[in-house]
Amino acid sequence: MSDTIERVKCLIIGSGPAGYTAAIYAARANMKPVLYQGSQPGGQLTTTNEVENFPGYPDGVTGPEMMMQLQKQAERFETDVRNGWITKVDFSGDIHKVWVNDEKEIHCDTVIISTGASAKYLGLDSEQKYLKLGGGVSACAVCDGFFYRNQEVVIVGAGDSACEEAHYLSKLCKKVTMLVRRDEFRASKIMAERVKNTENIEILYNTETDEVLGDGQVVTGVRVFNNQTNEKHEIPATGFFVAIGHKPNTDIFKDYLDLDETGYIINAKPGTSKTNVEGVFVSGDAADHVYRQAITAAGTGCMAALDAERYLAAKDANFEVSTSTYN
Ligand SMILES: Cc1cc2nc3c(=O)[nH]c(=O)nc-3n(C[C@H](O)[C@H](O)[C@H](O)COP(=O)(O)OP(=O)(O)OC[C@H]3O[C@@H](n4cnc5c(N)ncnc54)[C@H](O)[C@@H]3O)c2cc1C
Numbered sequence: 001m002s003d004t005i006e007r008v009k010c011l012i013i014g015s016g017p018a019g020y021t022a023a024i025y026a027a028r029a030n031m032k033p034v035l036y037q038g039s040q041p042g043g044q045l046t047t048t049n050e051v052e053n054f055p056g057y058p059d060g061v062t063g064p065e066m067m068m069q070l071q072k073q074a075e076r077f078e079t080d081v082r083n084g085w086i087t088k089v090d091f092s093g094d095i096h097k098v099w100v101n102d103e104k105e106i107h108c109d110t111v112i113i114s115t116g117a118s119a120k121y122l123g124l125d126s127e128q129k130y131l132k133l134g135g136g137v138s139a140c141a142v143c144d145g146f147f148y149r150n151q152e153v154v155i156v157g158a159g160d161s162a163c164e165e166a167h168y169l170s171k172l173c174k175k176v177t178m179l180v181r182r183d184e185f186r187a188s189k190i191m192a193e194r195v196k197n198t199e200n201i202e203i204l205y206n207t208e209t210d211e212v213l214g215d216g217q218v219v220t221g222v223r224v225f226n227n228q229t230n231e232k233h234e235i236p237a238t239g240f241f242v243a244i245g246h247k248p249n250t251d252i253f254k255d256y257l258d259l260d261e262t263g264y265i266i267n268a269k270p271g272t273s274k275t276n277v278e279g280v281f282v283s284g285d286a287a288d289h290v291y292r293q294a295i296t297a298a299g300t301g302c303m304a305a306l307d308a309e310r311y312l313a314a315k316d317a318n319f320e321v322s323t324s325t326y327n
Contacts, residue, residue, distance in 0.1 A: 008106055008107070008109070010026045013098075014249075015036075015040075015114075016114060018283040019114035020073070022114060036086055037081065037083055038115070039085055041067075042070075050063075051066055054294050086098055086099065087100070091256035110311060112308060114283045117292070120246060127212045127240065129212075130218070137239075137241075137242070143293070145172050145239075150174050152238065153173050154178075154235055154239070156178075156209060160188055166201055170200050179222075179224060180207065206227050209222060220237075248263040248264045248265070257276060264286065272303065272307055273300055283300040
């Protein structure tokens with residue numbers, strides 16, 4: 001083995017709620033975890049101002065603040081938190097090989113994947129502007145719908161998730177306008193019917209977003225166009241929700257791990273964090289197309305660390321399972 005190759009017991013890829021929670025548990029179980037943060041230290045929550053649904057914060061907390069605290073907690077137990085992007089893996093052998101920034105090679109007894117998923121956006125300048133300002137653009141109705149109670153919102157999308165989110169918003173908001181690009185839904189019939197039968201949801205077919213309108217700080221409306229007639233009109237709205245899908249950050253694993261058609265990692269054994277490769281575990285949004293919440297990501301991060309610990313203990317009788325995990 002060359003000098004440049006490092007050997008670690010537990011490598012965690014990703015620094016969202018899943019990665020840091022896995023790190024807290026792995027570090028307290030004596031696994032000396034090394035965690036690579038990737039290009040978004042703190043993960044998706046660093047892009048949101050207010051988190052009001054994570055237990056333990058009765059007054060809410062900003063996403064960046066919460067993630068700083070999670071990092072601090074992981075470091076308190078001596079997680080080795082590093083900057084770096086995992087560019088390549090080789091899970092074909094007993095020892096799992098991982099490359100950082102195409103340079104550094106690490107050999108790992110266990111790997112916990114917590115690389116998350118990225119919400120897809122339309123890519124309009126005005127959408128990105130108000131997204132960055134935290135001024136009314138969101139890709140998560142469950143996370144942000146509450147801030148738009150009794151207000152009028154627009155949602156873009158036509159699949160099952162979009163219908164689910166539109167329905168969720170309809171319970172909170174005065175009116176939901178749903179923009180569907182084609183002349184029909186992509187969603188299952190039952191989901192589409194539910195939306196069609198909801199009184200305060202108006203569906204505009206063959207309709208796309210021209211521009212998200214605002215006052216420079218917050219969203220005030222959406223200009224839309226009919227893609228058959230090119231006619232434009234404006235819809236007053238304080239929230240603009242984008243529900244056109246997510247892309248799991250799992251491309252580098254596709255040669256080794258079982259992924260579904262969208263790219264989510266498939267749990268080899270439901271109810272665990274195990275993948276189809278022994279010693280490789282997954283947590284958070286990288287394997288979750290259903291819940292996609294910080295608390296569920298944290299929960300599965302815990303599961304992954306416990307599964308990794310048990311795997312190591314079963315493999316190596318000398319590996320001491322720390323009782324501190326359960327304190
Ligand atoms: C705008 C917004 C608001 C939200 N608000 C809420 C909310 O209020 N409440 C709530 O519960 N949920 C909310 N969510 C959802 C929540 O953020 C996610 O469910 C959660 O962050 C998923 O955690 P994760 O750890 O799986 O992944 P992420 O948070 O996505 O983190 C993934 C991490 O992996 C790293 N990474 C990816 N690829 C690599 C690689 N190749 N090498 C190294 N590192 C890599 C990234 O840098 C990142 O650190 C919100 C999401 C968004 C986008």
